[in-house]
Amino acid sequence: xxxxxxxxxxxxxxxxxxxxxxxxxxxxxxxxxxxxxxxxxxxxxxxxxxxxxxxxxxxxxxxxxxxxxxxxxxxxxxxxxxxxxxxxxxxxxxxxxxxxxxxxxxxxxxxxxxxxxxxxxxxxxxxxxxxxxxxxxxxxxxxxxxxxxxxxxxxxxxxxxxxxxxxxxxxxxxxxxxxxxxxxxxxxxxxxxxxxxxxxxxxxxxxxxxxxxxxxxxxxxxxxxxxxxxxxxxxxxxxxxxxxxxxxxxxxxxxxxxxxxxxxxxxxxxxxxxxxxxxxxxxxxxxxxxxxxx
Amino acid sequence: xxxxxxxxxxxxxxxxxxxxxxxxxxxxxxxxxxxxxxxxxxxxxxxxxxxxxxxxxxxxxxxxxxxxxxxxxxxxxxxxxxxxxxxxxxxxxxxxxxxxxxxxxxxxxxxxxxxxxxxxxxxxxxxxxxxxxxxxxxxxxxxxxxxxxxxxxxxxxxxxxxxxxxxxxxxxxxxxxxxxxxxxxxxxxxxxxxxxxxxxxxxxxxxxxxxxxxxxxxxxxxxxxxxxxxxxxxxxxxxxxxxxxxxxxxxxxxxxxxxxxxxxxxxxxxxxxxxxxxxxxxxxxxxxxxxxxxxxxxxxxxxxxxxxxxxxxxxxxxxxxxxxxxxxxxxxxxxxxxxxxxxxxxxxxxxxxxxxxxxxxxxxxxxxxxxxxxxxxxxxxxxxxxxxxxxxxxxxxxxxxxxxx
Numbered sequence: 001x002x003x004x005x006x007x008x009x010x011x012x013x014x015x016x017x018x019x020x021x022x023x024x025x026x027x028x029x030x031x032x033x034x035x036x037x038x039x040x041x042x043x044x045x046x047x048x049x050x051x052x053x054x055x056x057x058x059x060x061x062x063x064x065x066x067x068x069x070x071x072x073x074x075x076x077x078x079x080x081x082x083x084x085x086x087x088x089x090x091x092x093x094x095x096x097x098x099x100x101x102x103x104x105x106x107x108x109x110x111x112x113x114x115x116x117x118x119x120x121x122x123x124x125x126x127x128x129x130x131x132x133x134x135x136x137x138x139x140x141x142x143x144x145x146x147x148x149x150x151x152x153x154x155x156x157x158x159x160x161x162x163x164x165x166x167x168x169x170x171x172x173x174x175x176x177x178x179x180x181x182x183x184x185x186x187x188x189x190x191x192x193x194x195x196x197x198x199x200x201x202x203x204x205x206x207x208x209x210x211x212x213x214x215x216x217x218x219x220x221x222x223x224x225x226x227x228x229x230x231x232x233x234x235x236x237x238x239x240x241x242x243x244x245x246x247x248x249x250x251x252x253x254x255x256x257x258x259x260x261x262x263x264x265x266x267x268x269x270x271x272x273x274x275x276x277x278x279x280x281x282x283x284x285x286x287x288x289x290x291x292x293x294x
Numbered sequence: 295x296x297x298x299x300x301x302x303x304x305x306x307x308x309x310x311x312x313x314x315x316x317x318x319x320x321x322x323x324x325x326x327x328x329x330x331x332x333x334x335x336x337x338x339x340x341x342x343x344x345x346x347x348x349x350x351x352x353x354x355x356x357x358x359x360x361x362x363x364x365x366x367x368x369x370x371x372x373x374x375x376x377x378x379x380x381x382x383x384x385x386x387x388x389x390x391x392x393x394x395x396x397x398x399x400x401x402x403x404x405x406x407x408x409x410x411x412x413x414x415x416x417x418x419x420x421x422x423x424x425x426x427x428x429x430x431x432x433x434x435x436x437x438x439x440x441x442x443x444x445x446x447x448x449x450x451x452x453x454x455x456x457x458x459x460x461x462x463x464x465x466x467x468x469x470x471x472x473x474x475x476x477x478x479x480x481x482x483x484x485x486x487x488x489x490x491x492x493x494x495x496x497x498x499x500x501x502x503x504x505x506x507x508x509x510x511x512x513x514x515x516x517x518x519x520x521x522x523x524x525x526x527x528x529x530x531x532x533x534x535x536x537x538x539x540x541x542x543x544x545x546x547x548x549x550x551x552x553x554x555x556x557x558x559x560x561x562x563x564x565x566x567x568x569x570x571x572x573x574x575x576x577x578x579x580x581x582x583x584x585x586x587x588x589x590x591x592x593x594x595x596x597x598x599x600x601x602x603x604x605x606x607x608x609x610x611x612x613x614x615x616x617x618x619x620x621x622x623x624x625x626x627x628x629x630x631x632x633x634x635x636x637x638x639x640x641x642x643x644x645x646x647x648x649x650x651x652x653x654x655x656x657x658x659x660x661x662x663x664x665x666x667x668x669x670x671x672x673x674x675x676x677x678x679x680x681x682x683x684x685x686x687x688x689x690x691x692x693x694x695x696x697x698x699x
Contacts, residue, residue: 186379186381188377188378188379188381189381189383189384191348191368191375191377191381192375192377192381192382192383192465193383193394194347194348194367194368194369195346195348195368195369195373195374195375195377195466196369196374196394196395196398196465196466196469197369197370197395197398197400197469198369198394198395198398199367199369202398206394207383210385211384211385
């Protein structure tokens with residue numbers, strides 16, 4: 001038996017559940033409800049759709065950037081720890097991922113709500129009273145008209161909450177690939193750099209960072225792609241106010257404005273845009289060490 | 295010799311309770327080619343890493359040009375290292391690898407400047423950056439020294455082992471260090487290339503006129519290249535000397551056995567110039583021992599003359615013959631003690647031969663902790679030599695904290 005025949009089950013799987021759905025989406029995107037070929041689905045996407053696109057990409061980019069800013073230092077310092085400690089920390093990083101995704105996001109809801117955990121905490125320590133008192137004092141002194149009846153911070157159903165949800169859920173996907181790449185960098189490279197006169201900062205800038213770039217690229221991909229297409233996070237933490245591409249597509253299939261043809265068209269455009277983004281990203285990286293993309 | 299450049303004073307190194315260097319005292323002269331020679335785990339690489347600044351000794355001091363440098367980090371030391379596995383930066387091409395050190399602005403301090411003698415003198419505490427042209431000129435110059443002209447744009451991974459080796463040497467030397475440290479640099483190369491590189495390194499050292507401190511476990515390499523050889527074992531220096539000294543006048547059984555082949559037998563120094571082995575007295579050239587002092591006697595395989603049975607001072611039975619091209623290695627049994635003898639005469643297995651020993655073929659050593667451990671060829675086999683060449687064990691250099699700050 002030839003080795004390639006071992007792969008047949010997966011090939012079948014791919015054909016059924018990856019290739020076929022994409023083909024169906026493409027067909028749907030270019031047809032009308034009665035089956036005729038059309039560009040109407042694309043042409044009908046007007047200004048609102050554009051703003052949803054813009055918002056989706058913006059929030060995903062912000063979340064990815066925050067993940068990178070938090071994740072890289074974590075991955076870097078983790079890689080220099082003793083190996084037993086590394087194992088524990090890696091497990092702690094992955095631990096949330098073993099819990100249900102919905103559950104995690106729901107718990108953020110109850111934390112961020114107007115009467116949620118955080119607001120009740122602020123209230124309990126008298127933060128709102130303090131702010132109200134200060135506002136009242138300013139009003140009296142300067143004759144301004146600041147509100148003095150603050151009872152909670154509005155955190156849920158904001159773009160910030162959505163970004164927070166993305167960062168919280170996808171941060172491990174940034175940390176782990178960077179960590180594993182940094183871990184594999186041969187320590188003799190760092191020694192060689194120091195030997196050649198590089199102070200620690202230069203060692204990092206000229207050796208560690210360039211050599212970890214492939215991990216950074218896979219991290220970005222693994223955070224950005226799910227972030228740009230999420231609908232659960234925006235649904236739960238953004239409420240009806242923050243509509244993202246994922247919600248838009250979901251609405252076309254399951255929501256009030258049932259229109260799978262339009263939904264497919266949006267999904268198709270999103271896919272194309274993401275592919276373009278990732279291709280451009282990979283061009284920046286070392287050509288030999290491409291990020292995991294396909 | 296010329297002036298002293300580096301000194302290790304009472305340096306000890308302990309890793310997890312295990313002593314790797316035991317109270318080591320040694321100095322390194324300017325412009326010399328010095329080799330630290332010893333088996334795996336003898337502490338030679340640790341010594342090198344202490345000089346390079348990658349390890350701080352548990353106790354003792356390191357001096358460079360009279361200044362204590364224990365706490366000076368590697369990047370501020372005027373030494374450069376050629377690493378065992380070269381450690382060429384995989385994300386840079388040959389040119390950028392070599393230029394790496396030059397592109398880092400360095401403090402030109404105290405006139406003892408790491409940069410150019412003429413251009414950047416006495417700019418205290420100021421970071422000096424070399425111009426693009428100067429970097430370019432020096433990189434090209436150095437690539438020419440290591441015969442890699444035209445390889446500038448090649449990626450590191452496309453080079454052969456020998457070429458990578460040259461890049462590593464160029465990358466270190468381009469910074470014009472006062473001392474170049476080489477950690478078993480030829481280990482990964484095949485025998486032929488190794489011999490060529492030995493010549494090459496010696497030439498480069500002469501041309502640059504700087505100190506090379508070379509670490510190896512290959513005694514042949516050490517003898518061929520060095521001005522001074524330091525034989526180490528168990529974290530202690532066994533002997534320091536010129537290659538000739540080390541070979542001809544080994545201090546103890548360990549050195550005698552590690553450098554070349556040696557038959558080491560128990561003897562008694564009856565008086566000056568008279569040594570007794572196997573119950574017979576021989577004239578020798580050694581003196582200065584107590585009367586009737588027990589000693590170790592080294593007889594090199596090539597110093598033994600085979601003669602007729604009747605004329606032999608000792609007679610023995612040939613138990614093994616190996617053809618080596620230039621000569622035969624034969625094992626001869628003398629009263630249960632087996633000797634290795636190199637001879638150009640063929641003596642068949644089972645024949646009895648006599649041997650003659652000239653006074654200068656004996657080397658008498660004081661008894662040491664190594665007495666009785668080496669120099670018997672009872673377990674000799676023809677593959678013995680090859681094993682040493684093929685198995686290239688890396689010395690276990692303990693890891694330390696690499697990232698800092």
